[in-house]
Amino acid sequence: MSNRNILKERAIVNARPEKELFGTEIEDVVMFKLIKTLYAIENKWIKEIVRVKTIAPIPGLPEFVPGLLNIRGEIYSAVNIQIFLEHREIGISDINSAVIISGNGVEYALLADSINGFDSSENFKSDSFPENFNSLQREFIKGISSNGTLLLDGDALTQNRKIIIEQ
Amino acid sequence: MKKGLLIRTRVRLIFGFSIVILAAIAFALIARKNQTKVSEMNEEAKRLNEISYSLQGLRSNSNRLTILHHEYLFDIHIESEKEMVEQIKSKKNDIYSRLDYIDSLLIESNIKHDLFLTIKRDFMTYFAGYDKLLELTVQNKREEAKTLLVKEQQVVYENIRVNTLKLEEIVDHKITVNEVEYKRIEKKVSDSIKLLGFILISLTTILAVWVLYLLRKISEEIKSGVEIISKSTTDILSTITQISTGAAETATAVSETTTTIEEVRQTALISNQKAQSLLQSSQKASDSADKGRDSVHKVEEAMENIDKQMKLISATVAKLSEQNRVIADITSTVSDIADQSNLLAVNAAIEAAKAGEQGRGFAILAQEIRNLADQSKRATIQVKEIINEVNKSANLAVGVTEQGAHTVDAGMALVHQSGEVIDILAENVEEAAEAAIQISSSTRQQMAGMDQIVPAMENIKKASEQNSDGIKLTQEAVQNIHHLGKNLQSVILKHNL
Numbered sequence: 001m002s003n004r005n006i007l008k009e010r011a012i013v014n015a016r017p018e019k020e021l022f023g024t025e026i027e028d029v030v031m032f033k034l035i036k037t038l039y040a041i042e043n044k045w046i047k048e049i050v051r052v053k054t055i056a057p058i059p060g061l062p063e064f065v066p067g068l069l070n071i072r073g074e075i076y077s078a079v080n081i082q083i084f085l086e087h088r089e090i091g092i093s094d095i096n097s098a099v100i101i102s103g104n105g106v107e108y109a110l111l112a113d114s115i116n117g118f119d120s121s122e123n124f125k126s127d128s129f130p131e132n133f134n135s136l137q138r139e140f141i142k143g144i145s146s147n148g149t150l151l152l153d154g155d156a157l158t159q160n161r162k163i164i165i166e167q
Numbered sequence: 168m169k170k171g172l173l174i175r176t177r178v179r180l181i182f183g184f185s186i187v188i189l190a191a192i193a194f195a196l197i198a199r200k201n202q203t204k205v206s207e208m209n210e211e212a213k214r215l216n217e218i219s220y221s222l223q224g225l226r227s228n229s230n231r232l233t234i235l236h237h238e239y240l241f242d243i244h245i246e247s248e249k250e251m252v253e254q255i256k257s258k259k260n261d262i263y264s265r266l267d268y269i270d271s272l273l274i275e276s277n278i279k280h281d282l283f284l285t286i287k288r289d290f291m292t293y294f295a296g297y298d299k300l301l302e303l304t305v306q307n308k309r310e311e312a313k314t315l316l317v318k319e320q321q322v323v324y325e326n327i328r329v330n331t332l333k334l335e336e337i338v339d340h341k342i343t344v345n346e347v348e349y350k351r352i353e354k355k356v357s358d359s360i361k362l363l364g365f366i367l368i369s370l371t372t373i374l375a376v377w378v379l380y381l382l383r384k385i386s387e388e389i390k391s392g393v394e395i396i397s398k399s400t401t402d403i404l405s406t407i408t409q410i411s412t413g414a415a416e417t418a419t420a421v422s423e424t425t426t427t428i429e430e431v432r433q434t435a436l437i438s439n440q441k442a443q444s445l446l447q448s449s450q451k452a453s454d455s456a457d458k459g460r461d462s463v464h465k466v467e468e469a470m471e472n473i474d475k476q477m478k479l480i481s482a483t484v485a486k487l488s489e490q491n492r493v494i495a496d497i498t499s500t501v502s503d504i505a506d507q508s509n510l511l512a513v514n515a516a517i518e519a520a521k522a523g524e525q526g527r528g529f530a531i532l533a534q535e536i537r538n539l540a541d542q543s544k545r546a547t548i549q550v551k552e553i554i555n556e557v558n559k560s561a562n563l564a565v566g567v568t569e570q571g572a573h574t575v576d577a578g579m580a581l582v583h584q585s586g587e588v589i590d591i592l593a594e595n596v597e598e599a600a601e602a603a604i605q606i607s608s609s610t611r612q613q614m615a616g617m618d619q620i621v622p623a624m625e626n627i628k629k630a631s632e633q634n635s636d637g638i639k640l641t642q643e644a645v646q647n648i649h650h651l652g653k654n655l656q657s658v659i660l661k662h663n664l
Contacts, residue, residue: 043520
């Protein structure tokens with residue numbers, strides 16, 4: 001791609017009106033991607049989003065917990081939600097971010113390949129799950145958008161004993 | 168063997184002829200001897216006859232003298248006394264000469280001489296008496312003279328007559344004896360001549376038969392020899408004809424060879440010219456090779472310069488690549504910062520969202536920051552892409568420069584090879600030039616050789632022509648020999664030996 005084209009594309013993006021950039025709807029969910037699937041979670045459950053450089057593996061943990069994260073001195077469990085939801089996908093994961101969930105006295109980190117911006121919770125519908133969803137997915141997913149983004153249920157994530165591991 | 172045979176034949180012939188000749192000589196000698204003897208006998212007989220005849224003459228003369236004296240003394244009718252005296256004198260001389268003659272014959276005949284001497288003495292007495300008688304006559308004492316004549320002279324005369332007759336008898340006896348002897352000797356001679364003649368004829372016949380046999384034998388040999396000669400001459404003639412044909416062919420071949428030599432000479436001349444032109448071309452080629460060598464040196468230098476520049480380009484591209492890498496690192500850092508800014512913005516936005524309506528302005532700010540971070544991210548991605556493109560180009564450039572370097576190396580090798588090829592070419596050209604010089608000198612020598620060959624061929628031609636003439640002469644000679652053989656054959660047939 002030539003520089004001229006790059007500059008042209010950039011100019012088109014920058015030339016968009018503010019209204020288009022910042023919509024009137026409230027963007028209350030953050031989207032993140034794991035392999036090919038886009039997940040979303042409401043802002044209120046997010047303590048922080050951090051970059052992940054290293055995951056310290058701990059023996060004896062379930063498969064969906066590949067290890068622990070050290071974020072500025074605090075230790076979080078790293079959870080691969082895809083493995084947890086038994087939603088197997090073919091592909092290579094490039095984990096470099098983690099969404100730290102906080103609520104109901106529980107804090108842990110959901111691993112993500114990339115953070116993909118915000119969306120409004122209104123765009124997610126809870127009545128049209130695909131038939132191939134298993135019980136776990138039906139338990140932890142509370143909505144699905146038109147483009148297939150799965151809205152995770154913050155309450156389930158912070159309260160369901162299936163994901164909460166007692167030490 | 169043949170020589171020995173010949174010698175033997177010759178000796179035999181000589182021997183045979185010698186015998187015949189000796190026999191003939193002996194025959195001749197004996198004949199001669201007998202002839203001599205016979206002629207001696209003849210001579211003797213002749214002499215004895217002569218003696219007998221002379222004695223008769225003497226008697227007759229003495230009678231005549233006596234008669235003359237009687238006439239002189241007693242005849243009155245003497246016409247001339249002088250003439251009478253002259254007649255007496257001549258008769259007397261006649262008797263003298265006859266006496267001398269008989270004396271000599273008797274000496275020769277070896278007959279008893281005493282009687283003749285008595286006769287001679289009596290004649291002397293007789294003559295003396297007549298001289299006295301004549302003297303008495305002159306003195307006219309005729310009577311005395313007559314007495315003397317009748318008495319004394321008659322006695323002497325009688326003595327002379329008797330003795331002469333005696334002598335005649337002796338001589339006649341001798342003649343008779345001589346005749347008997349002559350006949351005996353004649354018979355003997357005749358017998359011996361017959362015998363010798365028989366021997367001679369026999370020898371001659373034997374010799375003739377032998378010679379005839381020999382001649383027959385020789386003639387047979389000659390005949391066979393002549394036949395061989397005839398056959399040989401026929402063969403020689405055919406051979407000479409072949410030689411003559413060969414000589415003619417040789418002459419033709421010589422002529423053709425001369426023409427060929429002339430053509431070869433022309434070819435050699437052309438070769439020499441070509442060699443000269445090749446020499447010039449070789450010199451030009453040598454000059455071109457020198458120029459080519461210079462060009463190769465220049466190309467080598469240029470190639471070395473290209474190599475250096477290629478290396479420089481390679482180094483520059485490597486440096487560029489390194490700088491690109493640094494830029495990529497920086498871009499990565501920027502991208503990382505953008506990511507972190509993004510995250511921070513997201514966190515800020517979340518916090519703003521948590522703050523509700525109060526946080527709306529902050530949310531917008533956070534959104535703006537996130538947008539900027541996104542833009543930064545995209546920009547870094549684009550920069551990365553650009554850098555990747557640049558890296559690709561740099562790598563391509565590295566590859567191209569490496570290929571260029573390889574190409575330059577290959578070019579260098581090719582140039583070296585070209586130089587070597589040109590060197591080899593130059594050497595070859597020099598060798599070709601030397602070869603051309605050698606060819607030129609060789610062709611010159613060839614031409615000189617050709618120039619020598621041409622007169623030699625002329626000489627050969629002349630010699631061939633002379634040979635041809637000689638062959639013709641030989642042919643004629645052989646023809647003559649052939650004719651001679653034929654003639655000899657006809658001679659042998661004619662004489663039928």
